[in-house]
Amino acid sequence: MNKNKILEKQKKYLFSCVATYYNEPLVVDHAKGNFVYDVEGKEFLDFFGGILTVSVGHCNEKVTKAIHDQTDKLQHMSTLYANEPQVQLAEKLAQITPGRLEKSFFTNSGTEANETAVLLAQIYTKCQDVITLRHSYSGRSYLALSLSAQSSWRLTPNVVPGVHHIPNAYCYRCPFGLAYPSCDLKCAKDIEEAIQTTTSQSRIAAFLAEPIQGVGGFIVPPKEYFKEIVGIVKKYGGLFICDEVQTAWGRTGGKMFGIEHWGVEPDIMTFAKGMANGVPIGATIATPEVADSMQGNTISTFGGNPVTCTAARATIEVVEEENLVENARVMGNRLREGLNALKEKYPIIGDVRGMGLMQGMELVGEKMKPDTEGTKRLMELTKTDGLLVGKGGTFGNVLRVAPPLNVNKDQIDQALKVLDQSFGQLGQ
Numbered sequence: 001m002n003k004n005k006i007l008e009k010q011k012k013y014l015f016s017c018v019a020t021y022y023n024e025p026l027v028v029d030h031a032k033g034n035f036v037y038d039v040e041g042k043e044f045l046d047f048f049g050g051i052l053t054v055s056v057g058h059c060n061e062k063v064t065k066a067i068h069d070q071t072d073k074l075q076h077m078s079t080l081y082a083n084e085p086q087v088q089l090a091e092k093l094a095q096i097t098p099g100r101l102e103k104s105f106f107t108n109s110g111t112e113a114n115e116t117a118v119l120l121a122q123i124y125t126k127c128q129d130v131i132t133l134r135h136s137y138s139g140r141s142y143l144a145l146s147l148s149a150q151s152s153w154r155l156t157p158n159v160v161p162g163v164h165h166i167p168n169a170y171c172y173r174c175p176f177g178l179a180y181p182s183c184d185l186k187c188a189k190d191i192e193e194a195i196q197t198t199t200s201q202s203r204i205a206a207f208l209a210e211p212i213q214g215v216g217g218f219i220v221p222p223k224e225y226f227k228e229i230v231g232i233v234k235k236y237g238g239l240f241i242c243d244e245v246q247t248a249w250g251r252t253g254g255k256m257f258g259i260e261h262w263g264v265e266p267d268i269m270t271f272a273k274g275m276a277n278g279v280p281i282g283a284t285i286a287t288p289e290v291a292d293s294m295q296g297n298t299i300s301t302f303g304g305n306p307v308t309c310t311a312a313r314a315t316i317e318v319v320e321e322e323n324l325v326e327n328a329r330v331m332g333n334r335l336r337e338g339l340n341a342l343k344e345k346y347p348i349i350g351d352v353r354g355m356g357l358m359q360g361m362e363l364v365g366e367k368m369k370p371d372t373e374g375t376k377r378l379m380e381l382t383k384t385d386g387l388l389v390g391k392g393g394t395f396g397n398v399l400r401v402a403p404p405l406n407v408n409k410d411q412i413d414q415a416l417k418v419l420d421q422s423f424g425q426l427g428q
């Protein structure tokens with residue numbers, strides 16, 4: 001099929017809410033390493049990796065071979081039967097995750113991983129209330145939509161009760177109008193009043209948060225934030241659920257998991273996206289006593305699937321063997337320096353933030369007004385010049401730059417060059 005035919009069928013046969021980037025959607029044909037190719041053969045340097053999901057490059061040989069081999073051997077039996085790839089992956093997660101996290105439950109997506117985590121916390125604590133942050137994103141089920149705090153993604157007013165959203169640690173636009181560090185972490189301390197005023201009997205099942213808010217626009221909290229807020233959560237008997245869907249596998253540079261930068265140990269962690277380099281998977285890992293509190297019947301037919309578990313283990317092995325946690329740090333620094341230099345040159349860039357290979361640029365007009373249109377135009381310009389970047393932020397005005405973890409110097413420099421050209425053209 002040619003491009004027009006594919007787009008015509010997309011329009012006719014898919015839900016119209018399946019939104020695509022760009023005025024004319026990019027129709028991808030194939031990809032290799034850090035490059036993707038459209039149906040007309042045009043090459044693009046991929047600095048978004050299918051939303052931070054292609055961790056070790058497209059069609060990575062080691063991962064693809066492991067998938068092929070496992071597909072030939074055993075593809076599916078469901079969790080009603082035990083299989084080796086599932087326990088091997090679970091053991092690996094227990095070994096590399098921080099603290100006492102040890103037992104996993106596998107699903108197919110980040111949404112399901114978060115559903116599982118919240119249900120588990122509610123069962124363990126025998127309590128309903130959950131606190132999460134404004135500008136967060138947790139997925140698209142009823143519960144996950146209720147947890148998400150960006151109104152454009154919440155398609156229904158019928159939200160699940162018991163979810164409370166407190167202001168996030170968004171220093172560029174401090175919800176309290178304060179400045180770090182003289183703010184004394186008011187945003188973290190605010191959770192105490194939220195617990196005392198909005199929950200039942202001042203008890204909570206959990207506080208759920210991303211170490212760096214992803215869809216929210218790569219919002220990085222101050223370094224003491226998580227210690228402060230998790231300390232208060234514990235005081236009220238709540239569990240800390242850490243959503244590592246975007247920040248895991250070295251993405252933030254120098255550490256395997258985003259939360260390891262912040263010096264706290266989660267009771268539950270959730271994963272998806274980059275875990276299996278593009279093969280659908282979700283995982284929820286918990287401490288043994290929390291995990292074992294979930295009794296009775298529950299099942300995910302595809303959870304623990306031998307092929308997806310094999311893909312995940314192969315992806316994690318590539319991250320380890322090729323030292324990609326360190327590569328993300330070094331390349332992330334190079335990328336960040338380049339983006340900082342662009343900020344000096346182009347006033348539309350109001351803020352550059354992020355860690356490792358998770359860097360965002362918030363585009364603004366006068367008085368920090370979110371420049372949603374400028375962001376869209378910038379995306380078009382980078383596409384024309386053969387670079388794919390993503391976008392996020394509650395107002396759609398944050399460029400998200402997140403290449404695969406094995407990106408190299410030349411690719412970083414190439415992306416920076418295209419961004420420079422695009423910002424230059426934007427002003428014309």
Ligand code: PMP
Nearest residue numbers: 109110111137138139214245272
């Ligand atoms: N949590 C976070 C932090 C996410 O970024 C996403 C997806 N953008 C999800 C959960 C939901 O994952 P999925 O789309 O796989 O359901």
